[in-house]
Amino acid sequence: MVEEFSHLPVMAREVVELLSAMPGGLIIDCTVGGGGHSAVLLDARPDVHVLGLDRDVDAVEAARSRLARFGDRAKVVHGRFEQLGRLVEQHGEGEMAMGILMDLGVSSAQLDRPERGFSYRFDAPLDMRMDSKQLLTATDVVNDYEESDLATVISQYGEERFARRIAHAIVGARPVRTTRELAEIVRDAIPAATRRRGPHPARRTFQAIRMEVNRELPNLADGLDESVHVIGPRGRVLVLAYHSLEDRMVKETFARWAGDDADRDVPAKLPVLPSRPHGLARVLTRKPMRPSAAEVAANPRAESARLRAVERLSDVPGSEVADTDFPNDVA
């Protein structure tokens, strides 16, 4: 199984550059996958060690094998980044992180294994779970959701303009058991003229159902909240997002940490501005970084990547803020 895990790390050069200024110490690779980014970072920085997490046991096994040459500089555990604080306490001996990386979405290895049921390119039972111990599968979402809920999922996570037609067609065709059946139902629900342009007509719907099955957006919110508790002074948090909703969430969260969202929700005529927390962090990427044309040519899956980074300030003014938002700090 391990040798089949192939995934090219996206924007690896930019990730290394962004982490080159941080002090040595612990890097948490929250989405270790096949260990691609971790290996590049461990090679580039002899003064760091990595704690890698993944919710997929196949990925954990693959990353352990790939990172074995780094000995005790690399530790890989099965877990979810929504539980980052607890995992760092358990496996990182409570050390604050100097770098945190989240490379969101699905890995090539997950997409390319037919039996995982992620892809419309193969015929397999509808599964799409990143963590095979989880109960909810794509079969449940496709067959049990109300039509209106299914349409919302497909519209929001798939950014699919024919979401209502697709949801209606799926409900009419139930039970839907395999990826091929679903791909055909979606294709037939989309107007013929649209079908002929662009990528596979089922791509957006499959992405949407995968994001719902794995609760990817709510988990990202929780993971970002957790990361603020474990990042040390001058440490950096980097997120590679592949979906506009994820990128927006990252951007808004970083702005909040930096105190840059001060104008938001404040009526223009309010005589006294409500007191806002001071900045806890400095945003390093006002605009997201994008992969080079050469990288996209070599690895088309990098195309939608957006990389954002933030640095925690070493001296956070306002003790009430430091206590609340960085409770692991040693005074």
Ligand SMILES: C[S@@+](CC[C@H](N)C(=O)[O-])C[C@H]1O[C@@H](n2cnc3c(N)ncnc32)[C@H](O)[C@@H]1O
């Ligand atoms: C794009 S891949 C990462 C690839 C990796 N950076 C590499 O270079 O090999 C994303 C990985 O994140 C994992 N993942 C997604 N959501 C997660 C979560 N909430 N907690 C932990 N791992 C997660 C997936 O199982 C998948 O293996």
